[in-house]
Amino acid sequence: MTEYTAFKVELTDNIAHVQINRPEKINAMNAAFWEEIVEIFQWIDDTEAVRAVVVSGAGKHFSSGIDLMMLASLAGQMGKEAGRNARLLRRTILRLQSSFTAVDKCRKPVLAAIQGYCIGGAIDLVSACDMRYCSADAQFSIKEIDMGMAADVGTLQRLPRIIGDGMMRELAYTGRMIDATEALRIGLVNRVYDDQAALLDGVFAIAREIAGKSPIAVAGTKEMISYMRDHRIDDGLQYIATWNAAMLQSEDLRVAVAAHMNKQKPTFAD
Amino acid sequence: MTEYTAFKVELTDNIAHVQINRPEKINAMNAAFWEEIVEIFQWIDDTEAVRAVVVSGAGKHFSSGIDLMMLASLAGQMGKEAGRNARLLRRTILRLQSSFTAVDKCRKPVLAAIQGYCIGGAIDLVSACDMRYCSADAQFSIKEIDMGMAADVGTLQRLPRIIGDGMMRELAYTGRMIDATEALRIGLVNRVYDDQAALLDGVFAIAREIAGKSPIAVAGTKEMISYMRDHRIDDGLQYIATWNAAMLQSEDLRVAVAAHMNKQKPTFAD
Amino acid sequence: MTEYTAFKVELTDNIAHVQINRPEKINAMNAAFWEEIVEIFQWIDDTEAVRAVVVSGAGKHFSSGIDLMMLASLAGQMGKEAGRNARLLRRTILRLQSSFTAVDKCRKPVLAAIQGYCIGGAIDLVSACDMRYCSADAQFSIKEIDMGMAADVGTLQRLPRIIGDGMMRELAYTGRMIDATEALRIGLVNRVYDDQAALLDGVFAIAREIAGKSPIAVAGTKEMISYMRDHRIDDGLQYIATWNAAMLQSEDLRVAVAAHMNKQKPTFAD
Amino acid sequence: MTEYTAFKVELTDNIAHVQINRPEKINAMNAAFWEEIVEIFQWIDDTEAVRAVVVSGAGKHFSSGIDLMMLASLAGQMGKEAGRNARLLRRTILRLQSSFTAVDKCRKPVLAAIQGYCIGGAIDLVSACDMRYCSADAQFSIKEIDMGMAADVGTLQRLPRIIGDGMMRELAYTGRMIDATEALRIGLVNRVYDDQAALLDGVFAIAREIAGKSPIAVAGTKEMISYMRDHRIDDGLQYIATWNAAMLQSEDLRVAVAAHMNKQKPTFAD
Amino acid sequence: MTEYTAFKVELTDNIAHVQINRPEKINAMNAAFWEEIVEIFQWIDDTEAVRAVVVSGAGKHFSSGIDLMMLASLAGQMGKEAGRNARLLRRTILRLQSSFTAVDKCRKPVLAAIQGYCIGGAIDLVSACDMRYCSADAQFSIKEIDMGMAADVGTLQRLPRIIGDGMMRELAYTGRMIDATEALRIGLVNRVYDDQAALLDGVFAIAREIAGKSPIAVAGTKEMISYMRDHRIDDGLQYIATWNAAMLQSEDLRVAVAAHMNKQKPTFAD
């Protein structure tokens, strides 16, 4: 396993655990973070032995978002020419976005396990995950508005599909902090656990459940749900029909049906 | 009224009751089911006397989904040539999809009344209905994942518009069974009734309410809501303006206003 | 401040209060209403001193919707030639729609404060606002179905993005009246206040919170969330990157960071 | 081979020849035409032995478009209620459209061979074909404008993708008759032949060429080109990748490569 | 008829002649131009007696594009704050765009008659017209690239639908001047006339032809072709079916058929 400076990554029982590992900085997202996360998810995508992914944060908090040092460094690169500054800013934002798009486009389900602060860029990150779970002490805030800017690495693009439009706007305009209970009520998280230990136990249990399914079927299911965020129903129907034209010739269907008949748990190849 | 083998169909008080009628097979969807449902909804669409539709299942359960015999028979048609197998599979899936698209595109509102098991293909079916209601004993599962396949007759395409994206993924990846309470909380059903009798009473009451409205107005309303699942707001505004350019010349508007003035219940032609 | 016949408009502390002001007619939307609202929101859009907007209704009710006199007058304009009637109707509907599109496209957040009746056209109006809040006595109904017509000034287009698809259809097909509690549960409103006084206090507090943020950041945030109702995630990411290429060169970012460092409240230019 | 009243259909050397066969009526499209064409293309789609289709008209002209008797009959069905008339008209138009959509969606390439008049509905028909060829005496006119109506069975929807937008508008607004030379210049036809005999020879030669290719490859190619009329480039790339994931496992690829190596003409199964 | 400073407008025989009238400035587009054109097309849209529009330029040239004085004045409004400058620029561009969108969305066909220079903003203007015709001395250039900017009032958005993608890029990247012959070859104009007199004669003849058709049918045809620049074929088919549900109940259809039977020229109401 490669060593990373901003993350700790482990693979156990077909589950990759991607842990943001700068607890002394409240897991703030520094330059290394934005680069390493792309490599990690590239590795996950290429490694068929990984069947599910858990993203968590080391220490008491999930993450406080982008490291302000990064913004300061970016400001230092600005010159006098507004057009070329704009060109630089645009390309920088696109590059940061592509870090979380790597999470979004990962072929395996990604589960976020959230405790403590989940703020600013951390909301962008968990919006790019498949599902979100938290402990009772979690706190969420779309903090960018208080930095004098519109959030630009995914929150405003992905979160409205997850929580209601009305509440989305309130949270984005005010930056108001919400707790675990409200997060559950508006659909931001799927479940609240008592504490961080219970959270990790619970999320890994769900991840194991998923890792036991046919990886061909899980990948197809993820592709289709992600596709439907952006496409028409008729396009979606046509796409799954074309997809399954190949995938239903897979062994996994036969294995699953046989196990079902024998009331056994099926075992699928990676 | 035509006789069907997989359904029992009745028309009373402008309401068509379409009942899956293979209780001894837990209303599993066999070959006849997939063909007859198209004919039934063609008839509903062509019959102006039908103003609302209730879909239910005979016996203790709504439906256990696609009949595994059908899948076995399909498997038997496979040859050695992967390309031509793919062609056959793709066309077969498209044909199955078109059975539930007939429900989705039906010009009259379709209400699903669900008790007991609602599993696999049954979720695809109720996702194509306008509204879903259940009794307290209902149980829902996106079972396809356990067959080693991605659901391909509509669940993954239509359900994300109905329940939240986060919970959608959990249910689709794990196939976890959920009960009536959770179904209500995530918006899968609009209401839970104590038992099957109360369920049918309640759903028929709503259907009667709808059947008493102007059929021109109801059809326009359905067309617009369905259209908005897939289209932009500006396209939707333009579409309803064009639609109502014709439909507001209808008598029903005059009838409704007159009844309103006289504080009477209006009566609309089919 | 211009005088209006259907509205009372005030600007205090960067907040425009737009009050429908025909309480003796339950704030029914007459011809003046549809014209004046366009002028008012044009003024709001052009006036950088306005940073947030509250829409409310004078008296015991928010609004009973379109004034039936207007419909009668429109009926009187109809001639014998169906094609030219259709042309007239279509253009009239498009013009009415554009009144609420002016609310929807307003660059500043619009908060609706709703008490008593919110019926028919009033639902179209609040659907075009950013957020909705109500008092405990509020009552909502998509009343158009009882006028023998499909709602055509925005409800059917915008509301499905706000509340669940299943409940949307039930309310639109039946015209059923729902109360504040149900409105909160389905996400139609963000919060319920005890009475009208508490409602206005609460909504103005949120509006003040928003008015204190960077107007550049708030406008960008609104643009992006509205954009995402209709566009793909990849388009949204590209759009915000292009937007922020200019906007991150703004002073507001520097002001916000400086205030953050000094733990002070930042002050932003209009 | 089924007998038809408006068509003569033959299958030779894997090519279906669909000939409009009412030369005494200038091949006007009567009620039988609109129904039979659906059945014919259903048969073509289901019959793997058909690998290419030629559509032509018997006699001196291709077709004069919709039979005016049909319009008269439709007019006779109109009642007094404008709303219900609109409902009837809308459904009728959708049904007529579906006749040519069957041509458009046919999985095999459809070549139109056009001589003499090609007017009104005939333009709708050939716009739904893959390619158009004509003899030197051909004459084309979007005649609907002279009937006081906007063309509604496909010309205005499909033709702009084929000829230039500027010329499209001139022809549609004026109904001006154009000849074979101009048709070639604006891309309406691919080639002009001296006379009707040369036209049929030429078109059948192209059809035979196509019928000799892998039917799996031809079907995929058609699906993709048709898809690109309406979809984004990135969606198209993703779609062909998914399609070929199955289809490149076909024997045809091996057969083609082997023939290529041996400099022989390959033979593909249906 | 209102008097304008940048235009001369006449209405004769149901044809509005909109002439840019600053020949001493090569018809450069000044502030008055951008405002008046909106009023003029609003009037055209509202005046049913106008059935076709001809846009031309007084003097030897069509137009040299935007008046550089306007750009200078805009530059003078720029302050020091980059974010607020961006806000001002964006709103200014959107307002300029809306001037030509008024031309594009005009319900009546707009024919451009072009002689001499047609440069920069003039290309944006004629791209928003339905058809373009020119005299042999016409010269076209997408001049914005030489001003150090990307064209932003419509050329880059509308012209690719009219001329080929490959040539579009060459002209936009190089600003190369093309003559009438090349303009005809690439589909930028529909026809080239010998000189300016022949040009106006020819264009007015086409406009008269169009003005003699049913205005209901022409408006529907334009709506559909414009719609198809941006929409899917299936959406287009559905839209025309809904449109014609109203419009085929028009008298014009009856008038047209009766005239056709009697081999007379029909006369349609405005």
Next chain:
Amino acid sequence: MTEYTAFKVELTDNIAHVQINRPEKINAMNAAFWEEIVEIFQWIDDTEAVRAVVVSGAGKHFSSGIDLMMLASLAGQMGKEAGRNARLLRRTILRLQSSFTAVDKCRKPVLAAIQGYCIGGAIDLVSACDMRYCSADAQFSIKEIDMGMAADVGTLQRLPRIIGDGMMRELAYTGRMIDATEALRIGLVNRVYDDQAALLDGVFAIAREIAGKSPIAVAGTKEMISYMRDHRIDDGLQYIATWNAAMLQSEDLRVAVAAHMNKQKPTFAD
């Protein structure tokens, strides 16, 4: 300058010359080709000194398309499990596509200079370039159909936007070879040069012309034209307005205007 095995790359006068350099293999696209082209265009995108790109082929031919050795090697990777084969094939095709998407998304204009054979994959490549120019001896063929497959690295997706739909289908279904004259007529190339020397001279002259323009303006122009292949006109207008809100604050605008006033040739920074 990095050394490549399949390409020779030079940078002179702000123009990158990317030459496929396997003349002894008719420039067939081998594994190195597909990898190196991504690196090359990444370097072009990151190097502001590159302002235009010319793609050509060494020797007598542009390129014969994909190297059949690559297909053979891919075939060798296939296992027995159809589902996992499909997964491998799909990912492989997506990776090949991304090589040409790097060309398509390059921020600088890419001009293809084509002589001799331009076949199969070579058509995919030139379809991803901005403009195409050829010598009189050029020959083009969409050869994939003769390999028993649908073209899957971009031809079917991008070419229909460039040449007419009717001719597109004929060429794709038949694989017919076309010469330079026909390529010019259908818009596949912008110009035909007498021989290869004249071709390179001509194309470099155009590239130099482009390299002399403001790189900010050229990049914006390319972004907008590419955007319009896939987006609506209103989205395009909004996008350029947002883009130019930043870019019109660039120095280049001032430089260009000053040069224009002084009738000098402007010089722009990279």
